[in-house]
Amino acid sequence: MRYPAAETAEKHERILDQAAKLFRERGFSGVSVSEIMKATGLTHGPFYNHFPSKEALMAESMQHTSQKAMGKFSAVENTADGKADFIGSYLSATHRDTPGDGCLIAALAPEISREPAVRGPLTCHLADFIDKMTSQFPWPEDKPARQQAIQAIAAMVGGLVMARAVSDEALSDEILHDVLAGLTKGS
Template sequence: MRYPAEETAEKHRQILEQASALFRERGFSGVSVSEIMKATGLTHGTFYHHFDSKDALIAQSLGDASGKALASMEDAKASTELMQQYIQEYLTTAHRDNCGVGCLMSALGSEVAREPSVRPTFTRHVKAMIEIMAEPFKTAKKRNARRRAIHHMSTMVGAMILARAVDDPALSEEILREARTVLAD
């Protein structure tokens, strides 16, 4: 039975959304195609109407998450104040505790390093993030805008990874707080 194109597109979007969240929560190898399809309310067989393989799903879900993340930063690039607000909101316990809907770099960076097929998509995302983060510094006529953007992004992602990895809640909060402080400029 053929479904209308709109319904098929909606199912495809749901699969990408669920896969992205599950991959960010448990890693690429930590979730099966069956689990993703169950989360969308679809059967495992339906998967192959949308994707050739799990690798294809990984690549598309990463690209989809990247597009959404970049779109969410569009407002922040308008000024250093808005970028600072974005940075401060990134370095929160709410973001730390919800990696399924959070930053794909902090959730999947180490996973991507072991998945050569998605490294080009991830690289495009990182380059685009650097450009967006550098933009307010360029307009504020600050020197070395790109260097500053790379420093900020690396500090943010690294702090989030560490805050999620430690089993000491006070240390986790301290890591986030100190990163917020050092990046508040």
């Protein structure tokens, strides 16, 4: 039975959304195709009507997530306050505690380095993130803006990864606070 194109597209989008969330929460190897399909309210069978493999789903879900993330930049003020708010939101307890809704780099970068199918989408996402950070926000003129954007992203991702990794909530909060302070002082 063939479904209308709009219904098929809606199902495809649901699969991508759920896959992206589950991958960020549990990693690529920590979630099965059956679990993703169940989360979308579909059975396992139609999966291969949408994707040739789990690896293809991984790559497309990353591209999908990246497009959504880059789209959020349009709502951020291109001021020093906007930059501080953006970095503050990134380095927040809320972001730390909800990896399924957060940054795909912080959630998946270590796994991505071992997954050839998704290295390309991550590379594109990171390049876009660098470009957006470079052009969206004002940067001090003592160093090139792109260099500062890369340094800020590296500190943000690293800080978030460290804050998620430790078992001591006070230390986790301290990491977030101190990385934020280092990135926003004198913005």
